[in-house]
Every structure is written in structure tokens, then in C-alpha cells.
Amino acid sequence: MAYLQHDVSGQFGDVRGGPRQLARAVQRTFEGFGSKASRFKAHDVVYYQGDEAKRLYQLVSGTIMLFKLLPDGRRQVVEMLRAGDIFGLASGEEYDCTAETLTEASLHEVNLKQVEGSTEMQRQLMKCLTNQMSSLHEHTVLLGRKSAVERVASFLMYLVPNRGGGVGCLGPDPALAEDTCDLQLHMTRQEIADYLGLTIETVSRVVSDLKRRGVIRIDRADKIHLNRVCSLCQMTGIH
Amino acid sequence: MAYLQHDVSGQFGDVRGGPRQLARAVQRTFEGFGSKASRFKAHDVVYYQGDEAKRLYQLVSGTIMLFKLLPDGRRQVVEMLRAGDIFGLASGEEYDCTAETLTEASLHEVNLKQVEGSTEMQRQLMKCLTNQMSSLHEHTVLLGRKSAVERVASFLMYLVPNRGGGVGCLGPDPALAEDTCDLQLHMTRQEIADYLGLTIETVSRVVSDLKRRGVIRIDRADKIHLNRVCSLCQMTGIH
DNA sequence: CGCAAGTTTGATACCATTCAACTCCGGTGG
DNA sequence: CCACCGGAGTTGAATGGTATCAAACTTGCG
Numbered sequence: 001m002a003y004l005q006h007d008v009s010g011q012f013g014d015v016r017g018g019p020r021q022l023a024r025a026v027q028r029t030f031e032g033f034g035s036k037a038s039r040f041k042a043h044d045v046v047y048y049q050g051d052e053a054k055r056l057y058q059l060v061s062g063t064i065m066l067f068k069l070l071p072d073g074r075r076q077v078v079e080m081l082r083a084g085d086i087f088g089l090a091s092g093e094e095y096d097c098t099a100e101t102l103t104e105a106s107l108h109e110v111n112l113k114q115v116e117g118s119t120e121m122q123r124q125l126m127k128c129l130t131n132q133m134s135s136l137h138e139h140t141v142l143l144g145r146k147s148a149v150e151r152v153a154s155f156l157m158y159l160v161p162n163r164g165g166g167v168g169c170l171g172p173d174p175a176l177a178e179d180t181c182d183l184q185l186h187m188t189r190q191e192i193a194d195y196l197g198l199t200i201e202t203v204s205r206v207v208s209d210l211k212r213r214g215v216i217r218i219d220r221a222d223k224i225h226l227n228r229v230c231s232l233c234q235m236t237g238i239h
Numbered sequence: 240m241a242y243l244q245h246d247v248s249g250q251f252g253d254v255r256g257g258p259r260q261l262a263r264a265v266q267r268t269f270e271g272f273g274s275k276a277s278r279f280k281a282h283d284v285v286y287y288q289g290d291e292a293k294r295l296y297q298l299v300s301g302t303i304m305l306f307k308l309l310p311d312g313r314r315q316v317v318e319m320l321r322a323g324d325i326f327g328l329a330s331g332e333e334y335d336c337t338a339e340t341l342t343e344a345s346l347h348e349v350n351l352k353q354v355e356g357s358t359e360m361q362r363q364l365m366k367c368l369t370n371q372m373s374s375l376h377e378h379t380v381l382l383g384r385k386s387a388v389e390r391v392a393s394f395l396m397y398l399v400p401n402r403g404g405g406v407g408c409l410g411p412d413p414a415l416a417e418d419t420c421d422l423q424l425h426m427t428r429q430e431i432a433d434y435l436g437l438t439i440e441t442v443s444r445v446v447s448d449l450k451r452r453g454v455i456r457i458d459r460a461d462k463i464h465l466n467r468v469c470s471l472c473q474m475t476g477i478h
Numbered sequence: 479c480g481c482a483a484g485t486t487t488g489a490t491a492c493c494a495t496t497c498a499a500c501t502c503c504g505g506t507g508g
Numbered sequence: 509c510c511a512c513c514g515g516a517g518t519t520g521a522a523t524g525g526t527a528t529c530a531a532a533c534t535t536g537c538g
Contacts (some may be wrong), residue, residue, distance in 0.1 A: 040478060068377075068379075068380050070380065070477070071478065072476075074384045074476075075384070076377040076379055076380040076383040076384045077503090078375075078376045078380065079376075089365075089369045090369065090374065091370045091373040096373050097296050097376060098378055098379075106415075116362065119361070121363065122361045122362065125365065126328075126361060126364065126365065126368070129372070130328045130330050132372075133330075133368070133371075133372065133375070134329070134330040134331075135380070136375045136376075137305075137307060137317045137318075137335055137336060137375075138307075138335075139379065140307075140375070140378065140379065141309065141315040143382035143383045143436065144315040144382045144433075144435075144436030145309060145313045145314070145436060146309075147494095148493075148494065156477030169266060188517090189516075189517065190516085191516095194383075197382065197384060198495090199375070199494075199496080200516095200517080201495075201496080201497095201517095201519085202493090202494055204517060204518055205494090205518080207518095221502095221516070225526065237309055237311075237313075238309070238310070239310065386525080386526095387525075427484070427485090428484075428485065428486090429484085437526080437527090438526075438528080439485080439524060440486080440487085440526090440527075440528080441525090443486055443487080444486080444487080446486095447486070447487080459535090460484075460485065461536085479516095479538105480532105482535100482538105483533100483535090483536090484518105484533105484534085484535080484536100485534070485535095486531100486534085487530100487531085487532075487533085488530085488531080488532095489528100489529090489530085489531105490527100490529085490530105491526105491527080492526090492528090493524105493525095493526085493527085494523105494524095494526095495518080495523080495524075496519085496521100496522085496524090497520105497521090497522085497523095498519100498521090498522105499518105499519085499520080499521105500517105500518080500519075500520095501516105501517080501518065501519090502515105502516085502517075502518085503514105503515090503516085503533090504513105504514095504515095504524100505512105505513085505514095506511105506514105507510105507513105508509105508510095508511085508512095
């Protein structure tokens with residue numbers, strides 16, 4: 001792992017809000033407070049499930065996934081993180097998930113001790129955790145109760161800026177809202193499948209079906225154009 | 240809702256550790272700090288999904304479930320809470336889940352303002368949230384990747400004191416560990432199904448099958464005796 | 479006793495998985 | 509330049525696990 005001193009504060013501007021249920025400003029929680037900046041390439045592991053949990057991280061830019069493995073190799077991606085999100089909290093001595101980058105990513109990292117000493121950090125950290133908890137709840141519903149089509153539709157809507165596929169959906173009013181959107185997934189079909197609790201084939205089939213129905217257009221495997229955002233939103237199970 | 244002044248501090252003794260991955264002491268986080276005690280009957284709603292989120296709660300004794308509903312009636316129980324757990328945090332203005340008691344329950348409740356003013360409270364709150372987050376991760380794996388049998392087995396193990404069906408499992412050594420256990424579920428088959436992402440019939444079938452195989456004995460629908468804890472543990476998918 | 483709610487069991491249907499073959503694409507080297 | 513290769517993705521056919529629908533059973537209680 002390379003720890004580069006690198007000024008990343010300006011990159012918060014990249015975030016265009018959104019994928020959480022409610023748009024929220026990205027918190028610079030860990031900036032200052034003696035945090036250390038670090039940078040990772042795509043597909044790097046920040047830490048492994050089982051590693052000693054001694055650091056806390058905040059994602060500054062890029063995307064990271066947290067996943068867990070079962071002994072027989074089954075994998076479940078439990079969280080998809082983006083700018084502002086916190087990770088690395090552990091209830092025991094060890095991390096309960098592996099953290100792996102999907103894209104280039106820059107982080108702020110702090111010692112657990114530092115957090116315990118700072119009221120301000122704790123205050124902001126709580127806000128981040130609350131948001132992530134809410135996302136986890138939403139994802140729990142997806143995994144427990146949604147069909148394959150609903151899962152993929154929810155996933156795509158989750159990537160639409162200022163939508164979140166959920167409560168804040170603007171509804172089918174083409175006059176007010178842009179009804180098309182370009183998405184860059186940064187994920188393989190396998191990663192999507194492991195996130196949605198499906199197999200790679202099922203994800204592929206659903207995506208092909210959405211294409212056949214004219215809801216989306218596939219430019220490259222990981223570049224998808226949404227022709228009709230509202231139609232897609234109707235398929236999430238939330239309406 | 241009835242807010243009774245009631246001293247419940249002694250009831251922490253009821254908790255025999257356990258259902259989290261790692262045994263942990265129950266935190267009296269909200270005791271003092273100007274918190275108000277309240278008490279609920281079984282099957283009471285503490286708040287509804289969509290209610291204005293103005294209070295934070297800590298469960299002192301009893302069991303509470305948090306669930307979300309899809310518009311067509313599908314329900315997913317997203318968290319099962321027990322003594323020490325915190326609930327009521329919301330990323331927006333409204334609660335994202337409904338909180339309903341499974342048993343009689345006593346709570347401590349505080350205003351959000353009070354929490355923001357207390358460093359000590361925030362510190363302890365973070366510890367609680369970390370534990371709950373870890374449980375959510377575990378449950379995500381269950382919903383995304385486990386079979387019906389594995390889900391039910393995991394659920395039952397989750398109720399075994401000092402086990403948690405997980406990392407802390409003592410392994411198949413009948414000499415060291417008690418290999419039987421009596422469980423009181425406090426949940427209907429429907430609630431279990433909605434927690435495990437299954438149907439009521441599937442839960443019933445799996446339970447009947449475990450009985451047929453001699454792994455469990457059913458005393459009443461919600462009173463289950465585990466004949467062979469280790470065998471059950473082997474069925475969770477964790478081994 | 480007889481109802482009502484919860485649970486169990488059976489028959490069948492269907493959705494997602496599994497296994498296998500094929501396509502597509504980018505990179506490499508003859 | 510193009511043949512070849514490997515990895516990722518797509519598609520097809522068959523299977524199987526869980527859902528669905530329906531009926532019978534159990535339990536508690538007025």
C-alpha cells in the first residue's frame with residue numbers, strides 16, 4: 001500500500017449528490033484532525049476481512065466495495081461506498097469485511113485513538129454512519145424481497161445522480177426531469193451479481209432484457225445509457 | 240404511547256450476552272443524561288416509517304424489530320434489536336423503518352439535541368452502531384447468499400446465548416460446550432419469514448425438516464429445543 | 479363446543495441457478 | 509496484417525429450490 005501525501009480536498013467537487021435516499025452534502029469529516037491521505041489504484045485491497053482493525057477510513061473520491069466471503073467461496077458485497085462514506089469500523093478486533101477499490105480512489109485515514117479524542121469528528125462520523133445504515137436497510141429490502149428485475153432496476157437507479165431510485169424520485173414527469181442518463185458502472189457483471197445477490201448470468205439476462213425492451217442502451221459492458229429513467233424507476237418495486 | 244417513569248436499570252442482568260458475533264457488555268448509554276424511560280406491551284409500534292424523526296431510543300429490555308414495507312405489501316424485517324441496541328437514527332427528517340415490539344419492552348429515549356450535547360453519549364452510541372452495522376453485514380450475507388436451511392439455522396444459532404452462530408462458535412466439542420439449548424422465539428412464523436427473506440411456508444417446512452432430522456424439538460410453535468447445537472451450527476453456511 | 483388465528487402439509491408453478499456453448503473484445507506475437 | 513489467445517459477457521436448455529395456492533391441522537379461548 002502506498003501512502004502518498006496528496007491534496008485531495010478539491011476533489012469533493014466531483015460529487016454531484018445523489019445515490020442516497022436524500023441528497024446530502026459530502027462531509028469533510030476527516031480532513032485535518034491529523035488524518036493521512038492515501039491513494040489506491042483500481043482493484044486494490046485496502047484491508048482484508050480478518051485484518052487487525054486499527055484504522056478508520058473516509059473515502060474522498062472513487063468507489064469502494066465492502067464484501068464478505070463464505071468458506072465455500074460465495075461472496076456478498078455488503079456496501080458500495082462513495083465520496084464521504086466512512087469504513088473500517090469494527091465491533092471486535094478485526095475488520096468484518098474486505099475493502100476493495102473499484103476505481104482509483106483517494107482516502108483519508110485516521111487512528112481510532114484520534115477519533116475518540118475529537119468530539120467534532122464523532123459528531124460528523126455519526127451523520128455518515130446514519131446515512132450508511134439507511135442505505136443498508138434499503139439494500140436489505142432489495143436482497144430479501146425484490147425480484148431479479150427489481151434488483152437490477154434499483155441498482156441502476158441508485159447510480160443516477162440526484163435520484164437514488166427511491167423516496168426522492170421525481171416521478172414520471174418528463175417535462176420537469178431529464179428522462180435519460182449516462183452511467184459508468186465501474187463494476188464487472190460478477191461484482192454486480194455479488195452485490196445484488198444474483199448470479200452473473202441472471203444479471204446479464206436482465207440487462208439484455210432491459211435493452212430488448214428499449215429501456216436502456218448498452219454502449220460498453222460498463223457504460224449504460226438509460227433511455228427512459230422513469231420507466232426504469234417504475235421497475236424498482238418502490239412504486 | 241404510555242410514558243411511565245419506571246426504574247429498569249436492574250433488568251440489564253437479564254442479558255446473558257450473545258447474539259452478536261462477539262459477546263459484549265450491554266451499554267447503559269442512555270441512562271441518566273436526562274433520558275426518559277418508557278415501556279411498551281408486546282406488538283406495540285414505537286414509531287412508524289415516515290414519522291418525523293425527533294427521538295432516539297435505546298432498548299433496555301425486550302425485543303424490537305425494525306421493518307420496511309414495499310407499496311405492494313411485501314415486508315422485510317431489517318433489524319432485530321435487543322437490550323443495549325439503539326434505534327431511531329434517521330438520515331432525513333423521517334424514520335426509514337417502523338419499530339415494533341415483539342415482547343414487552345422498556346426503553347430509554349432522548350432528544351436528538353441531548354445527544355449532540357454529550358460527548359460521552361456519542362462515544363457509546365458509536366460503539367452500539369458499530370455492533371449493529373456488523374450485524375447488518377452478517378444479515379446481508381444471509382439474505383444475499385444463503386439457502387433456506389442455512390437461513391433458518393443461522394437464525395436459530397443467533398438466538399443461542401454466547402454463540403451467535405458465527406465467529407465465536409465453540410466448534411463440535413461436546414465435552415466443552417453444552418450441546419443443547421432451549422429457545423424462546425417471541426416471533427410468529429410470518430415475522431421469522433419476513434426477517435429471513437422467505438415465505439411462511441418455507442420457514443415452516445425447514446423447521447419441520449430439522450425436527451424430522453432430530454436436530455431440534457418443537458415444544459410450542461415459539462418454543463424450540465435444540466438437541467444438537469453443533470449440528471445446527473454446521474448448517475449455517477459458516478463452516 | 480366451536481370459532482379464529484396461526485401453523486403445517488401437499489400439489490403445482492415459476493423464477494433463478496446451473497452447466498455448457500458461444501460471442502465479443504483487446505492484446506500479443508508470428 | 510491477421511491469427512491466436514484469454515477474459516469477460518451473453519445465450520440456451522435443463523434443473524431445482526422456493527413461492528404460490530389450497531386445504532387440513534393445532535391451539536387458545538370465549
